[in-house]
Structures are given as structure tokens and as C-alpha cells.
């Protein structure tokens with residue numbers, strides 16, 4: 001049930017934004033790319049690593065969306081902390097989470 005709901009959310013998100021690069025543009029506009037890269041090492045873990053870590057989990061989009069808004073520390077050990085991102089709305093956090101989890 002959780003999983004099919006996520007697929008539904010993802011379908012809506014993908015439908016709303018159409019092209020994948022629109023999601024990348026949102027990550028850029030919300031300043032995520034100051035610390036993250038799609039597949040290279042930067043200050044934070046790259047999106048590919050995050051997709052590998054959480055991708056298979058039930059409720060992954062909601063989980064990652066929460067982390068996008070609240071930031072965090074200590075999960076990726078070697079890295080420093082991520083400050084909260086109050087400029088990101090709940091909807092945008094879900095779009096960004098779905099995008100990050102779709103990176104291969």
C-alpha cells in the first residue's frame with residue numbers, strides 16, 4: 001500500500017514536471033547543487049549515492065522529502081551537516097526527493 005502510494009506520488013510529480021531536467025533545474029534554483037552533485041563528490045553525498053541508499057525502501061519519497069526540508073547530520077559519517085532548507089515547500093521537497101531517488 002505504501003509502495004503503490006509512492007508510485008502514485010511519483011507519477012503525479014513526473015507528470016507535473018514532464019522533463020527530468022526540470023527537476024534538476026529546481027535543485028539548482030533551491031541551491032541544493034551548492035553542496036550536492038548528481039554523481040560527483042561534493043560537500044554532501046551525491047544524488048546517485050542517496051538513490052542507492054534509500055531507493056528500494058517503502059516510503060522512500062516521504063522519508064527523503066523530510067530530510068530535504070530539515071537537513072541533518074551524521075548519516076553520511078565523513079561529511080559535515082546539512083542545514084534546514086526553509087526555502088523549500090512541502091511539494092517541492094517531494095519533487096526533489098522523487099528526482100533524487102530516480103537518479104541512476
Ligand code: HEC
Pocket residue numbers: 027030031032033034035036043044045050064067068072073074075076077079080081082083085088096097100
Ligand atoms: C550547505 C550545504 C548543503 C545544502 C545547501 C544542501 N545540502 Fe543536502 N546534504 C548536505 C550534507 C553535508 C549532507 C549529509 C548530512 C549527513 O551526513 O547526515 C546532506 C544530505 C542530504 C540528503 C540525504 C539525507 C540523509 O539523511 O541521508 C538529501 C536527500 C539531501 N541532502 C538533499 C538536499 C536537497 C534536495 C537540497 C536543496 C534543497 C540540499 N540537500 C541542500 C549538504 C547540503
